[in-house]
Amino acid sequence: MNTDQLSERLFEATLGSLDLTTIYLGEQLGLYEALHTRGALTSEESANAAGIAPRYAAEWLEQQTVTGLLEVDDPSAPAADRRYSLPADHATVLLDRDSLAYLAPLARMITAAGQQLPALMQAYRTGGGVPWSGYGPDMRTSQADMNRPWFMSALGADWFPAVPDLHARLQAGAEVADVGCGEGWSSIAIALAYPDTRVDGYDLDEASVLAARKHATDAGVAERVRFAHVDAAAVDRAGDYDVVTAFECIHDLADPVAVLGAMRRLARPDGHVIVMDERVPEQFAGAGDDVERFMYGLSMLICLPDGMSHSPSAGTGTVMRPDTLRRYAQDAGFDGIEVLPIDNELWRFYRLQPVTAATA
Numbered sequence: 001m002n003t004d005q006l007s008e009r010l011f012e013a014t015l016g017s018l019d020l021t022t023i024y025l026g027e028q029l030g031l032y033e034a035l036h037t038r039g040a041l042t043s044e045e046s047a048n049a050a051g052i053a054p055r056y057a058a059e060w061l062e063q064q065t066v067t068g069l070l071e072v073d074d075p076s077a078p079a080a081d082r083r084y085s086l087p088a089d090h091a092t093v094l095l096d097r098d099s100l101a102y103l104a105p106l107a108r109m110i111t112a113a114g115q116q117l118p119a120l121m122q123a124y125r126t127g128g129g130v131p132w133s134g135y136g137p138d139m140r141t142s143q144a145d146m147n148r149p150w151f152m153s154a155l156g157a158d159w160f161p162a163v164p165d166l167h168a169r170l171q172a173g174a175e176v177a178d179v180g181c182g183e184g185w186s187s188i189a190i191a192l193a194y195p196d197t198r199v200d201g202y203d204l205d206e207a208s209v210l211a212a213r214k215h216a217t218d219a220g221v222a223e224r225v226r227f228a229h230v231d232a233a234a235v236d237r238a239g240d241y242d243v244v245t246a247f248e249c250i251h252d253l254a255d256p257v258a259v260l261g262a263m264r265r266l267a268r269p270d271g272h273v274i275v276m277d278e279r280v281p282e283q284f285a286g287a288g289d290d291v292e293r294f295m296y297g298l299s300m301l302i303c304l305p306d307g308m309s310h311s312p313s314a315g316t317g318t319v320m321r322p323d324t325l326r327r328y329a330q331d332a333g334f335d336g337i338e339v340l341p342i343d344n345e346l347w348r349f350y351r352l353q354p355v356t357a358a359t360a
């Protein structure tokens, strides 16, 4: 990349950053919702609908139109008469929490991380960290909202059916432990996809567990899905589970070997231990693709400092490559790892292999 290309890239990134932060305002202030539910609005109507000051509503509507997220009926009309609207395709990305295209939570995630920059700099200097709970509700809900549509639409329809013995075990009615379950959408999705399963979700973050219980009740599966506020490493239910899962959390753990060891003990001898984590390249190789860039960015701002907020910490970070997981798994008493044939751009799925008489 030459000087001009890098300077162009930084300018583009600045525009992207301005999009993200103004999308955050539009989401949090209810402006997109008002435009979506009421149709084309003037700036005064938008201000009234969202309960915000008219001057700010006018500026936001114009900025969103100039940046291409909203449309205006007649740009040459007097400012007070112009009507602004949210195109249906844009509403999908910004508001439709069931859609795989729903990416507005990323604006919340990056904004929540940005608010921690002073604490992050302190952590970088001292070797400390910023705990998951320290990022506040925007981080917790953005993580849950980003993964929710995938769990709800893909887990039982595509992902697990691609692993026939796992799918059959769940269809037959299984006991499942879901560690690091966050707001519980993976646990709920398993219960919805497999009506004869029972799921216990375990998470260290109390606010996540409280939200997960509410989501399970709202989804009508609270009878079969329970959540406990606990360090997954300390769950003492040896051999109780047919399937033990960890979705996008092993790389966050201060002590991944302790949690993987607990997962091994929780599973029955013929049980399945499944890990979903980031689909990063197998090796560091210099300049990377968009997924690796994205994961390193999240690592710098969120996952590495979260893991480093406990001491001692493995300090894994978001970019957990297969070799790292293999090492953790072997240290936790597994024989090795198998990459599962589940197709996804962002995540790689692993089954951790128990030590058998043949491999001991």
Ligand SMILES: C[S@@+](CC[C@H](N)C(=O)[O-])C[C@H]1O[C@@H](n2cnc3c(N)ncnc32)[C@H](O)[C@@H]1O
Residues within 6 Å of the ligand: 132, 143, 144, 147, 179, 180, 181, 182, 183, 186, 202, 203, 204, 205, 208, 230, 231, 232, 233, 246, 247, 248, 249, 252, 253, 254, 259
């Ligand atoms: C990135 S979030 C992933 C949440 C959820 N699995 C998902 O896919 O949205 C990581 C989660 O791991 C949880 N966590 C971290 N350390 C843990 C531990 N030792 N035991 C249980 N949960 C833990 C955090 O509280 C957080 O909810």
